[in-house]
Amino acid sequence: MKRTLSIDANKLLIIQTLFFLSIGLSGLFVNVYLWKLTANMTEIAWYNIWSYTAVLAVSLMSGWIARKKSITFCLRMGLLGFVIYYLSILLLNEKAVHYLVFLGFLSGFGTGCFYYAQNTLVYYVTNQVNRGYYLGISGALAAFTGIVSPIVSGWIISSNQALTGYHFVFLLTFLLFVIAGAISYRAKDFQLQREYHLSSILAFKDKHTWRMILVGNFFIGFQDGAVAFIINILLYLVFQSEMSLGNFTTFISLLTVLSSYGIGKYITKANQELIFLAGAIFTIMATGVLITWTNYSGVIIYGLLIAIFKCWWNIPFMTINYEVIEKTIHPPEQFGDYMIVREIPLNLGRIAGIILFIIMNQFFINEEAIKILLAFLSLMILLVYGYFRFFSERKHNGTSIF
Numbered sequence: 001m002k003r004t005l006s007i008d009a010n011k012l013l014i015i016q017t018l019f020f021l022s023i024g025l026s027g028l029f030v031n032v033y034l035w036k037l038t039a040n041m042t043e044i045a046w047y048n049i050w051s052y053t054a055v056l057a058v059s060l061m062s063g064w065i066a067r068k069k070s071i072t073f074c075l076r077m078g079l080l081g082f083v084i085y086y087l088s089i090l091l092l093n094e095k096a097v098h099y100l101v102f103l104g105f106l107s108g109f110g111t112g113c114f115y116y117a118q119n120t121l122v123y124y125v126t127n128q129v130n131r132g133y134y135l136g137i138s139g140a141l142a143a144f145t146g147i148v149s150p151i152v153s154g155w156i157i158s159s160n161q162a163l164t165g166y167h168f169v170f171l172l173t174f175l176l177f178v179i180a181g182a183i184s185y186r187a188k189d190f191q192l193q194r195e196y197h198l199s200s201i202l203a204f205k206d207k208h209t210w211r212m213i214l215v216g217n218f219f220i221g222f223q224d225g226a227v228a229f230i231i232n233i234l235l236y237l238v239f240q241s242e243m244s245l246g247n248f249t250t251f252i253s254l255l256t257v258l259s260s261y262g263i264g265k266y267i268t269k270a271n272q273e274l275i276f277l278a279g280a281i282f283t284i285m286a287t288g289v290l291i292t293w294t295n296y297s298g299v300i301i302y303g304l305l306i307a308i309f310k311c312w313w314n315i316p317f318m319t320i321n322y323e324v325i326e327k328t329i330h331p332p333e334q335f336g337d338y339m340i341v342r343e344i345p346l347n348l349g350r351i352a353g354i355i356l357f358i359i360m361n362q363f364f365i366n367e368e369a370i371k372i373l374l375a376f377l378s379l380m381i382l383l384v385y386g387y388f389r390f391f392s393e394r395k396h397n398g399t400s401i402f
Helices: 007-038 041-068 071-125 131-158 164-184 198-202 208-239 242-266 272-292 296-328 332-363 366-377 380-395
Strands: none
Touching: 007 041, 007 071, 007 131, 007 164, 007 208, 007 242, 041 071, 041 208, 041 332, 071 131, 071 164, 071 332, 131 164, 131 242, 208 242, 208 296, 208 332, 208 366, 208 380, 242 296, 272 296, 272 366, 272 380, 296 332, 296 380, 332 366
16 A cells, blocks of 8 residues: 555644754754853753743643644644744843743743644544654654754854854744744644543553553653753853854764664564663763763763664663553543653653752752762663563563563
C-alpha cells in the first residue's frame, strides 16, 4: 500500500516545522539573553520554575479544553502563547528582567498547549500505515532545523552590537509563530468525545509498570530541569561568543542526529537494556569531565560525549514509555490523557531539580553549587536504570521492564 499523507497531516507537518525552526532560533539564546540582563543564576532558575509550573498546569487543562473545544484549538492556544511571549520580550526590552514570572508562565503555557495538541493530533491525522512515515519526515525536519537554526541565530546576534542581534532573532521567531498560527486556522478541528477522567489513569492498582514509568519520569525530569539551563549559560560563559556557541550547537546537533539514527537502526528489545546502561555510564563520564575541567576543552569534550550518548538512554527510555502505555491504555482514544499524566512527574521532577539548585546556591558560590549539582544529577539516569532493572524483576518473577 502506498504511504501518502492526508492534507491535514501535511498542514500539521508545516506547523511543526515552523515551530521547530522558531524554537531552534531562540530557544538556545533566551536563557543567555536573560543572563546578560541579570547576571543572576537564581533569577533565571525561578524563571524556569514558573515555566515548568505552567507546563504542568496547562497540560492538565489541555485535555479538558480539547473536549470542550477541540485538539486543534489547543494547538492554536499554544502558538498564541508563544506569539505573546516573544512580542512581550520585544516590547519589554531590557525591562524583561522585571517580568520573569509573567514570561516564564507564557513560555510554559505555550509549551504545554502545543505539545499536548501536537502529540495527540499525530494520532488523528495518521493511521497505522503511514504513521511511521509521518514520524520519519517530522523527525528529519526537526533535525534539520535543529542543525541550521543555532548557527543562523549566532551569526545574527554576533553581527549586531549590544542586544540588537537578540531582538532581531526574537522578531524573526515572533513572525514564524504568527505564520504557524495563521496556518493552524486552516487546519481541521478534531474534538475528543470521551469524558476526561484522569483519576482512572492515576489509579495505580494492578498497574505496577505504569507506576514505574511515572517514577522514572520524575527522576528524568529531576536531572533535566536544572541541567538544561545551566549548561546553556555555562557554554556561553566559556565561549564568550554567540557565534561560537551557535556553531558548536550546530555541530553537536549534527552528531546527535547521526547517533540517534544509528541507535534507531541498531536498537532491539533484546539489547535496549544494555544501550540504556551504556548511555547512563557515558553521561556520568561526560559530567565528570565537565566538573573536573570547567574550561574550553572540558566543555568541548562534554558536549561531544552528550551529543553522542544522551540518545543511548533517551531512546530506550521513550520506547519503554510507549510500550507500557500501549499495554495499559484502554480505550486507544485515551492515549493523549496518558501523555498528560506522564507530564505530571516529569515537570514535578524538573521543578524539584531547579529548587535544589536554588537551595544549594544559598550555601555555595555559583561555580561550586553547579559542580556539585551536576555531579549529583548525572547519577539520576543510572538510578532510573537500576529502578527499572531490579524493582520490576521483583514484581514480575525475574522479568524486568526492559
